[in-house]
Each structure stands twice: as C-alpha cells, then as structure tokens.
Amino acid sequence: MELLILKTNINNKRQVKTVAPLLNRQARIARWNIDLHDVDKILRIEAAELHADTVVQLITEAGFFCEELHD
C-alpha cells in the first residue's frame, strides 16, 4: 500500500461529493480523505500501485486544482 499526498482546492463538502464517485470508482484506491480544515485541502490516498498523475488528471478534469506534494 502506498500513500499519495496531494494539494487541492476542494473547499467544502459539496465539492467533496463531486469528486467522491470518481475516487470511489478507482479499484486501486483503498482509502481516501480530504482535509477541509487545512489550507492546502490535502487529498490523502492509500492505494496500491496508483500513479499520482492519474489522480491529478482525474481531479483536474472534474474542474479542481490538484498537485502532488513530495516529502
């Protein structure tokens, strides 16, 4: 299992609901959550062999900003 940490501009619960089906549909994603209390609105994903680019593309196509954060 790997951990992907991405910065987004997903601001509220309504917007989380917009992206939720997209993320839930990904079989490789075991668990995900978005930290709405933090300025960076971090999308945290626990997944198996999932590339960050795939997620970035997914979220970007839904109309949001998304960028991977590295250690």
Added chain:
Amino acid sequence: MRTRDDNKIQAIRAHAVEMIVKQGFDGFSMQKLAKAAGVSPATLYIYYKDREDLIMQLWAASFSAMATATLKNFDPSMSFSEGLRVQWLNRAKYCLKYPQEMQFMEQLRHSPLQEKALEMVDGGFKNAMYTFVNNAIKKNELVKVQLEVYWSIAFAPMYNLVKFHLEGQSIGGKKFTLTDKVLHETLALVIKALTP
C-alpha cells in the same frame, strides 16, 4: 510503505503543542507546523489522516502521559489524606514540568473537539479517581458532596497555585514562587475542609 521515524514524530508533536498554545486552534495549520518542525506537509499526512486526526492524537498522547504521571505511586485504596497528597504532588510536578501540554489540554476542553476527546479517554484513570473517592466516603474520610464541589475543593486550589507560579506573580502582580511549604500548607487546609 514509508517507515515511521520516531524522532520526526516527537518533533512534530512538540511543535504542534507549542503552536496551538501560542496561536490557538485557528492559527494552527499543517503547513505552518510542517515548516516549524522541519518536515514537508506531505510527511505530516504520512502520520496523520488530517488536521483533526493530528490534534486528537496529540490529545490522546498528552492525556495518557498526564494520567500516568498522576497515578504514579497512587493506589485508590489509600487513605484519603495520603491519596490526595500523592495526587497533589504528582499533578503539580507534571504541570510544572509540562506547562504547555496542560495548557493545550485545557484549550481542547474548551473547543468543539471536546466531546470526541472525552470519548477517547481511557477508563482506567477515571475509574481510579472514582474508586478512590467512593472508598474515602465509605471509610468516612471524605464528606459526601457532589462531584463538582469535590473537585473544586480538592484540586482547583493546587492548579491555581501552579498557575500563579508559572505566571511568576499572583494577585495584583505580587511576585510568587510555589514552594513545598506553601503546597503542603494548602493541602492541609483542603483536607481539613473535606474531612467529615
């Protein structure tokens, strides 16, 4: 999977408590914490699911350390005066050593996270406190009053002396240092007040 680095976690905890105490929950962000602790924001999310998870884990660690310190050499079957003395010394020592942790726990108790925090508390500490009080009442060493009254008389005086000490001054800016003598004098009065 990335490995856990205990030194990093220690640094993150220490900086988080300091930041929350100095700037409050509103002024606390993962980004600021990452900068202060010398890690990347991504690293924080390796250890914590989100901001709230971090705060709750901090609370659990602080509470558990406080409870362990308070229960050191304490036994709920002790006589009331001896048990209270042990607790006073333990609690005062802990507060003086870790004032920021105490302040942080106090802040959390006054935040919307309070309810969640209370759910996380391990029952062992609470049980030890209840058993001690019930025993003391049964043995007729403690007056029967409601819990809030008991706590306010039994512990609030000690916490207030500690507060004066940490601020370095008491009423009207008078200089104050908490000595063993003052602590024991106050404890004697508290025991007197609570003895039937």
